[in-house]
Amino acid sequence: MSRKVLYVDYSKCIGCETCEYVCKFVYDVPRIQMTRTIDGVMVPIYCHHCEEPKCMRACKRGAIVRDQDGAVIHQYLLCRGCETRNCIIACPYGAMLETDKGVMITKCDLCAPRRQIGLPPACAEMCPCGAIQYVDEEELAALKTEGAELAEARILKHIRNPQGS
Amino acid sequence: MNFNFLCKEPAPPNGRSVGIVGAGPSGLAAAGYLSCLGYQVTVYDKLPKPGGLMRFGIPGHRIPKDRLEQGIRRMERQFGVIFQSHTKICCSAPLFEEEGDHFCREVLGLGEIVKRHDASIICTGAWKSRKLGIPGEDLPGVYSGLEFLFPIRAAHYCVPGAQPADVTGKVVAVIGAGHSAVDVAHSALRLGAATVHHLYRRTAKEAPCGSYEIERLKALGVIWHERVTPVRILGDTQVTGVELVDAKTQESITVPADLVITAIGEIATPPFARELGIENVRKGEVRWLHMTDIENVFVAGDALTGPSKIGKAVYSGLKAARSLANWLDLKAQNRLDAYPYDDLVANDEGRRRS
Numbered sequence: 001m002s003r004k005v006l007y008v009d010y011s012k013c014i015g016c017e018t019c020e021y022v023c024k025f026v027y028d029v030p031r032i033q034m035t036r037t038i039d040g041v042m043v044p045i046y047c048h049h050c051e052e053p054k055c056m057r058a059c060k061r062g063a064i065v066r067d068q069d070g071a072v073i074h075q076y077l078l079c080r081g082c083e084t085r086n087c088i089i090a091c092p093y094g095a096m097l098e099t100d101k102g103v104m105i106t107k108c109d110l111c112a113p114r115r116q117i118g119l120p121p122a123c124a125e126m127c128p129c130g131a132i133q134y135v136d137e138e139e140l141a142a143l144k145t146e147g148a149e150l151a152e153a154r155i156l157k158h159i160r161n162p163q164g165s
Numbered sequence: 166m167n168f169n170f171l172c173k174e175p176a177p178p179n180g181r182s183v184g185i186v187g188a189g190p191s192g193l194a195a196a197g198y199l200s201c202l203g204y205q206v207t208v209y210d211k212l213p214k215p216g217g218l219m220r221f222g223i224p225g226h227r228i229p230k231d232r233l234e235q236g237i238r239r240m241e242r243q244f245g246v247i248f249q250s251h252t253k254i255c256c257s258a259p260l261f262e263e264e265g266d267h268f269c270r271e272v273l274g275l276g277e278i279v280k281r282h283d284a285s286i287i288c289t290g291a292w293k294s295r296k297l298g299i300p301g302e303d304l305p306g307v308y309s310g311l312e313f314l315f316p317i318r319a320a321h322y323c324v325p326g327a328q329p330a331d332v333t334g335k336v337v338a339v340i341g342a343g344h345s346a347v348d349v350a351h352s353a354l355r356l357g358a359a360t361v362h363h364l365y366r367r368t369a370k371e372a373p374c375g376s377y378e379i380e381r382l383k384a385l386g387v388i389w390h391e392r393v394t395p396v397r398i399l400g401d402t403q404v405t406g407v408e409l410v411d412a413k414t415q416e417s418i419t420v421p422a423d424l425v426i427t428a429i430g431e432i433a434t435p436p437f438a439r440e441l442g443i444e445n446v447r448k449g450e451v452r453w454l455h456m457t458d459i460e461n462v463f464v465a466g467d468a469l470t471g472p473s474k475i476g477k478a479v480y481s482g483l484k485a486a487r488s489l490a491n492w493l494d495l496k497a498q499n500r501l502d503a504y505p506y507d508d509l510v511a512n513d514e515g516r517r518r519s
Contacts, residue, residue, distance in 0.1 A: 014223070014227045014228070014344075015474075016474050016475035016476050017474045017475065017476025017477065018190075018475050018476040018479050019476070020476060021476035021477060021479055021480035022170070022476075022479060022480070022483075024480060025480055025483045025484070026171075036375070037375075037377070039375055039376045039377035039380075040372065040373075040374060040375015040376050040377055040378065041375055041377050041378075042375075117173070118173065119170070119172075119173060122170050122171075125166070125167040125170035126166055126167065126168075126170055126194075126479065127166070128166050128190075128219055128228045128232065128233065128475055129227065129228055129229065129232070130229060130232050154377075
């Protein structure tokens, strides 16, 4: 089965915040959120729907599962906002989000209710720059250009904990 | 950009018509929302093509034109949205004082729009450039960020009067360090400026555009001056330079320049600001979310909040459109009284009280 993923080409992103605000309009609490790196670059932090999701392994309640399109989804009925916050710590992309509402954890589900009626994720639809792509896993390699990889490395350096000492 | 991202195809026509003034991000987002619901939407804009500053302000290498055009075409062909370009909506006396005014062929009064549609949304954005307020600012050769950037894109639409400033072989001084200042410096280099001086009153670390962008400009050959405050623009009949004060040493510095571009931000210019009571909408003192003093006229985007970002404008446009649709629905059923203002505010995600 081909897995659907979201991919943000940070070299095309201009930091306009459209993805976050469209997500906010649709879901109240945005699941794709802007961050500003220390050198002032604004970019969205998002769920990569990894092949081997660390959040899924960290969650002892089995609240994080894969759905029929391959999206990594969060079942809030099983989660109920456990205090360990292991999923938040585990995610290498900073995509598990803490909120002040409901079960207090939210994440991108590739717009599950929209996918059910044949609509793609809203952020990818509205991105003015075409930086956000909703693609099959196999198409990823072609999107990862040199510029995109360099830009992503810069962002990940900012959001990840320093390794070693 | 799929402005109709909320639906696959339009709902059957609901017999209501909505006028949207301004085809920038907020206007287009509102048009997308309402056309999904079956409204007959007309979008008025003073420029020759819809898109606003996404088309005419931000350089094309940042926002690809095709993506914008696809979204507009979809609204036009599949969702029946009417785009009325070259049309400026004014109060009683036309105010020809912003960038892009020379494009409009038709001037309509707001009253006409109000009468023509069941409801309208004002999404006119922020087009008036902020001024430095220093001597010499009116000299020929001094441009605002928009005055400089706008004709570069506009010239592609074959409109007389939209002539990009000639910077070939000249010395350009850019004042400010927001994203438009970066775009100005970039464009000046691309158009063949000999030297570009970038002047900022604080340090690169504090620059709104971020130090990464500034490092990139420096790598391209831009000369960066930080912690300098412009006090006077020099020249008798034409700009010859900028006089600056170093914030650290209080020493006076002179930077020679043939062109000075002040990219220090814009101010919202909603038509009829006083008559519509825009100030009250800003404070949230309204009967209905995003509604102005005229009951079927709504306001959204930068016209309401002042200059911001595409994302905020889109969100504001979507919310105003939703508020407008709710209002028309309840009004048609005579149930407006059942929804007092406090409930509206409490239900509005953006203003939720904790």
